[in-house]
Amino acid sequence: xxxxxxxxxxxxxxxxxxxxxxxxxxxxxLDLQPxxxxxxxxxxxxxxxxxxxxxxxxxxxxxxxxxGSVTFKGQDMVRLxxxxxxxxxxxxxxVVMQSAMNALNPMKSIEAQFRDTMRxxxxxxxxxxxxxxxxxxxxVGIDPVHLRSYxxxxxxxxxxxxxxxxxxxxxxxxxxxxEPTSALDVVAQRSLMSQVKQLQERLGFAVIFVTHxxxxxxxxxDRLLVMYxxxxxxxGPTRAMFESPPLHPYSRGLLDAFPxxxxxxxxxxxxxxxxPDLGRPPSGCRFQPxxxxxxxxxxxxxxxxxxxxxxxxxxxxYDEAITEAAPERQAAVKP
Amino acid sequence: xxxxxxxxxRGPAGGAPLLRTVELTRHFRLGGLLSNRVxxxxxxxxxxxxxxxxxxxxxxxxxxxxxxxxxxxxLYRPTRGTIHxxxxxxxxxRSRADILWYRGQVPMVFQDPYSSMNPVFxxxxxxxxxxxxxxxxxxxxxxxxxxxxxxxxxxxTPAAEMLSKFPYEMSGGQRQRVGFxxxxxxxxxxxxxxxxxxxxxxxxxxGVLNLMADLRxxxxxxxxxxxxxxxxxxxxxDRILVMYxxxxxxxGxxxxxxxxxxxxxxxxxxxxxxxxxxEVSVEATTDLGEPPRVINPTEGCRFRxxxxxxxxxxxxxxxxxxxxxxxxxxxxxxxxxxxxTAATASQPIAPGPPAESV
Numbered sequence: 001x002x003x004x005x006x007x008x009x010x011x012x013x014x015x016x017x018x019x020x021x022x023x024x025x026x027x028x029x030l031d032l033q034p035x036x037x038x039x040x041x042x043x044x045x046x047x048x049x050x051x052x053x054x055x056x057x058x059x060x061x062x063x064x065x066x067x068g069s070v071t072f073k074g075q076d077m078v079r080l081x082x083x084x085x086x087x088x089x090x091x092x093x094x095v096v097m098q099s100a101m102n103a104l105n106p107m108k109s110i111e112a113q114f115r116d117t118m119r120x121x122x123x124x125x126x127x128x129x130x131x132x133x134x135x136x137x138x139x140v141g142i143d144p145v146h147l148r149s150y151x152x153x154x155x156x157x158x159x160x161x162x163x164x165x166x167x168x169x170x171x172x173x174x175x176x177x178x179e180p181t182s183a184l185d186v187v188a189q190r191s192l193m194s195q196v197k198q199l200q201e202r203l204g205f206a207v208i209f210v211t212h213x214x215x216x217x218x219x220x221x222d223r224l225l226v227m228y229x230x231x232x233x234x235x236g237p238t239r240a241m242f243e244s245p246p247l248h249p250y251s252r253g254l255l256d257a258f259p260x261x262x263x264x265x266x267x268x269x270x271x272x273x274x275x276p277d278l279g280r281p282p283s284g285c286r287f288q289p290x291x292x293x294x295x296x297x298x299x300x301x302x303x304x305x306x307x308x309x310x311x312x313x314x315x316x317x318y319d320e321a322i323t324e325a326a327p328e329r330q331a332a333v334k335p
Numbered sequence: 336x337x338x339x340x341x342x343x344x345r346g347p348a349g350g351a352p353l354l355r356t357v358e359l360t361r362h363f364r365l366g367g368l369l370s371n372r373v374x375x376x377x378x379x380x381x382x383x384x385x386x387x388x389x390x391x392x393x394x395x396x397x398x399x400x401x402x403x404x405x406x407x408x409x410l411y412r413p414t415r416g417t418i419h420x421x422x423x424x425x426x427x428x429r430s431r432a433d434i435l436w437y438r439g440q441v442p443m444v445f446q447d448p449y450s451s452m453n454p455v456f457x458x459x460x461x462x463x464x465x466x467x468x469x470x471x472x473x474x475x476x477x478x479x480x481x482x483x484x485x486x487x488x489x490x491x492t493p494a495a496e497m498l499s500k501f502p503y504e505m506s507g508g509q510r511q512r513v514g515f516x517x518x519x520x521x522x523x524x525x526x527x528x529x530x531x532x533x534x535x536x537x538x539x540x541x542g543v544l545n546l547m548a549d550l551r552x553x554x555x556x557x558x559x560x561x562x563x564x565x566x567x568x569x570x571x572x573d574r575i576l577v578m579y580x581x582x583x584x585x586x587g588x589x590x591x592x593x594x595x596x597x598x599x600x601x602x603x604x605x606x607x608x609x610x611x612x613x614e615v616s617v618e619a620t621t622d623l624g625e626p627p628r629v630i631n632p633t634e635g636c637r638f639r640x641x642x643x644x645x646x647x648x649x650x651x652x653x654x655x656x657x658x659x660x661x662x663x664x665x666x667x668x669x670x671x672x673x674x675x676t677a678a679t680a681s682q683p684i685a686p687g688p689p690a691e692s693v
Binding site for chain 1: 395396506507508509536537538539540541542544545563564565566567569570593603604605606607608609610
């Protein structure tokens, strides 16, 4: 796509184990435009965090990139060495880790950690560093007096916001966030999300936001990517996914797993079973053992991504060659 | 609400609610020996829980809700106030047998299914340990049968196979079910479930929520469901208790509290619930969701610093629970009761501390 900020093609990540390689991310394609907000949704173990780490070139053994390319601002990041990466990390893209409690150094003040980052990736004077540190804290709604605070002196929400402030030190073009809100209460979560969205609109950076909770990103993302067992199950505009029922049975299951605060109380079904062992993925469609609408071909034919309206869906329901053979199926599932 | 007589011949029969607290209070002293900083985790909590009732205790981290669970589980001693279980004061239980009995009647299920189990033992270990300790009348074979029964009751089937697994072989949802099975092995009457689904994937939360509803039906237990998620509280609970900064601020039947929230804090919580089916919108919020810190609190409403409706009185007088509707109470100076309730509330009510209705 022309002008894409990030182009991921055929990206695969393996975890090397004694029992053989486990493919955690399997041939993922992904495009991100400047200033776009992409939500990545899936259960634990679906490979969503591994994918973000692979994009950011932060994988360490036993994980390694097994194939594919990550083109960020025209450069293939997979081929860059550490020195080259250091020039673009944090300046052009940054990562907000899941657990701010663990990602911040408990022995150092916020100011010292900001200073470390700025020294490692840029060449600013002490005064300039202090000013910028205070500025980013103010941006995320923390009083700059907390520059002298240590992580344990901040609340969970403040720590998470401090992490986001750190990610904004150099005003990057892409901020990747790995479950930044999952340890927070609803009120803090809502506040953080709307803040991220406002900052994004103001500063214009693109966001990849990883979460297991579809409701968190539903209101803020432009596009949603649903991952299942290392693969893209469905990707498309967020609005399309919520205006009509999602196309993939898995996305539909994720959406139906929420108790609703409005409307009638209805029985929750959730998604039966658990995600597959990626060391031995099921044959055919990987979701088929848990799928409420699985058909006979699903256990043998691995689905590819089919374009449906403005989305792409990895499900044989949208393979015309197969649904023509069983038209009642098509009628039963398509909205 | 039905009162089922299942007293095991221990406590006084019938009449008394399953569990009742009166002005339950827990303070923690902070700092060194000479420090006089006192954290008020729970203040004057008066609640009842009936038989076969699921009550949701809702609030942010720092609201004191976990402290309540620990007080009820006797992991903490109250600073003041009492807990009555079937009319019997829990504080007065002194003998080891009595304490074991109470712990068996009111067990706890923990938040984190990844760290609440010993990784070197099979999952049968916890269940059979509970059975050996609390139900000594059972022989080896009977213990085994009972372990299988409780595993089946929580949906871990085939039970024999599941019992021989190690924690790492189970998913988070399955481990949380083991937590409930361990509690069930004690033949409890009230399970204290402290955020049992917050660490789980959204896709498997539904299963554990359904399990709680199921256990109430089939095993006739009551559950105190502690959570910060109003939507899941709505899904399983008959009644909701909302806590803020150690105070109970609103209580009532679930649907009433959620459809007509009277306390501004309940309204804030309700507005923060994410709903994927909701309109896509970004609203400016001024509330950062900072948890309250209740160290040496002064008189007045503890929510006043975040409250959009605060008036003068809020910083002078601590609001107490007052009737807002049938079985519906809120502790707020500004909230207006339903018209019918307002008429009766203006007449003098019986003296004594404002008690929560059963």
